[in-house]
Amino acid sequence: xLTIKQKALKYLTLLLFASLVFTSCKRxxxxxxxxxxxxxxxxxIEGIKYTEVARRLQNxxxxxxYGYQLEPEWKLSFxxxxxxxxxxxxxxxxxxxxxxxxxxxxxxxxxxxxKVKKMNKDSLVLEILKxxxxxxxVSGAKVYMILYADNYIKNTLxxxxxxxxxxxxxxxxxxxxxxxxxxTDYTKAFSARQPVQLISQSPLVFAKxxxxxxxxxxHFDTSDDYLAPTFDIxxxxxxxxxxxSFTVYVDNMxxxxxxxxxxxxxxxxxxxxxxxxxxxxxxxxxxxxFKVIPGSTLGMPHASTISLHVKGRTAAPDPHADTATVYTNx
Numbered sequence: 001x002l003t004i005k006q007k008a009l010k011y012l013t014l015l016l017f018a019s020l021v022f023t024s025c026k027r028x029x030x031x032x033x034x035x036x037x038x039x040x041x042x043x044x045i046e047g048i049k050y051t052e053v054a055r056r057l058q059n060x061x062x063x064x065x066y067g068y069q070l071e072p073e074w075k076l077s078f079x080x081x082x083x084x085x086x087x088x089x090x091x092x093x094x095x096x097x098x099x100x101x102x103x104x105x106x107x108x109x110x111x112x113x114x115k116v117k118k119m120n121k122d123s124l125v126l127e128i129l130k131x132x133x134x135x136x137x138v139s140g141a142k143v144y145m146i147l148y149a150d151n152y153i154k155n156t157l158x159x160x161x162x163x164x165x166x167x168x169x170x171x172x173x174x175x176x177x178x179x180x181x182x183x184t185d186y187t188k189a190f191s192a193r194q195p196v197q198l199i200s201q202s203p204l205v206f207a208k209x210x211x212x213x214x215x216x217x218x219h220f221d222t223s224d225d226y227l228a229p230t231f232d233i234x235x236x237x238x239x240x241x242x243x244x245s246f247t248v249y250v251d252n253m254x255x256x257x258x259x260x261x262x263x264x265x266x267x268x269x270x271x272x273x274x275x276x277x278x279x280x281x282x283x284x285x286x287x288x289x290f291k292v293i294p295g296s297t298l299g300m301p302h303a304s305t306i307s308l309h310v311k312g313r314t315a316a317p318d319p320h321a322d323t324a325t326v327y328t329n330x
Contacts, residue, residue, distance in 0.1 A: 039101040040116060042078040049077045050124055050147040053164040058142035062171050067178060067190035067297060067304075068227060072165055076124075076147060084109045090214065117144065122152040167298060175298050179252075182303040186251045189303035192295025195229040196250045196306050199291040204236045204317060207290065229295075230307040235285050238312030244278035245309045252301040254292040256282055259305060281310055 052072035056062050062070045075087035075094070084099050086109070100108040105116040106129065118125035124147040148157075153164055167175075181188045198207040210230045212222040224230075247259030258279045265271035286308075295304035 039081075039103065040105050040107055041101075042081055042099075042119075045119060045121055045124075046078050046080065048121060049075065049150045051075050051150055051153065051161050051164075052145050052147045053153075053161075054146040054168070056144050056146065058144075060168075060170060061174055062167060063174055063178075063297075065178075065190070066227070067175075067192065068223075069167075069193060069297075070143065072145070074145065074147065086110050114145075121149060122156070123148050172298055175300065179297070179300045179302040183252045186249045186257055186303040189249050189305050190297075191227045192229075192302065192304040193226070193297040194295060195226065196295045196304060197293040198231055198233070199293065200289060201291055202289045205285070205289040206234045208232050228305070228307060231309070233286070233308055233310045235289070235310065235312045236315065236317040238285070238314055240312065241314055242277070242281070242312040243310070244274070244281060245307070246275075246278050246282075247305055247307050248282060249303055249305055250292060250294050251303045252294050254294045256287060256292065258282055262307060262309075278310070281312070282308075285312070286310070 052074040054062060055070040055072050057064065057070070073089055077085045078099070079085055079096065080099075081101060082099050084097050085094050086097055087093070088095050097110045102108070107114060107116070113129035113131045115127040115129055116124070117127050124145075126145040126147070128143045128145065148164060150161075153159060153161060157164065178190050182190055195209070198209075200207055208231065210225070210232065212225055214222050245262035247262060249257040249259055251257065258275070261271065261274055261278065263274070265274070294301045296302065
């Protein structure tokens with residue numbers, strides 16, 4: 001289960017990501033206003049193409065304590081004071097959006113409220129604002145988007161978008177600390193940017209990671225695939241039919257350690273039996289039949305957690321069924 005802090009961080013990221021799918025107090029040196037109630041103007045940077053190079057928390061990091069990484073996604077240009085052009089990662093194209101200007105450097109576009117913290121021809125710093133229905137929290141969510149002009153990246157920094165989007169030294173140092181803790185004590189596991197892989201070593205067993213399809217109904221939320229990887233496993237020719245759901249710690253060497261059941265219990269005796277039997281399944285079938293590649297972040301393997309739904313059946317696998325059909329009516 002995600003904590004409140006995780007859910008809040010996910011919400012802020014999803015607010016920006018989902019908005020790109022729909023096609024339908026003054027600070028010195030930010031914007032030159034004629035008065036305190038002037039609307040913000042983007043005339044000075046009209047037509048300049050900006051690319052988001054980092055998205056950071058107030059402490060300057062792109063990672064939180066749970067290993068969740070805020071990733072830069074936006075490509076943005078201001079067409080006029082009432083429209084923007086933004087790249088949609090789902091549509092794979094640039095889309096024009098209306099722009100509504102507010103006071104105190106606040107504006108809305110792509111159904112997202114933002115506040116300008118810095119603006120010039122080379123770079124932008126925008127703070128994400130939390131909104132609820134018709135109200136906007138102008139105090140900010142303390143999540144910041146850093147954008148560089150494409151021309152600045154190419155002709156001043158003499159580099160590429162991919163390079164400037166690399167995690168910072170502070171991010172790397174922070175993740176190293178998390179990795180050291182998690183690999184010293186696997187119960188301090190955190191979400192892996194590259195999740196655990198389960199590779200079957202036998203035609204009798206199959207494992208498939210659940211992948212969330214981004215839709216309007218789930219607000220295009222696929223972050224659980226990163227935060228809480230979930231696998232469906234089928235074991236054929238098992239000693240009996242069974243079904244168990246539980247979490248597993250996978251350490252940096254790929255070893256499995258039992259976590260906790262994923263089902264509710266009303267009887268403590270049944271809970272103990274469930275844990276004993278499901279842990280035995282993990283220590284026998286899963287460890288014997290799977291090659292486990294640990295999760296990693298920034299190229300560093302570390303302990304992370306996964307959720308497993310394991311189905312055992314005494315029947316032999318259908319030799320004519322493809323892998324997809326194995327999970328039908330799972």
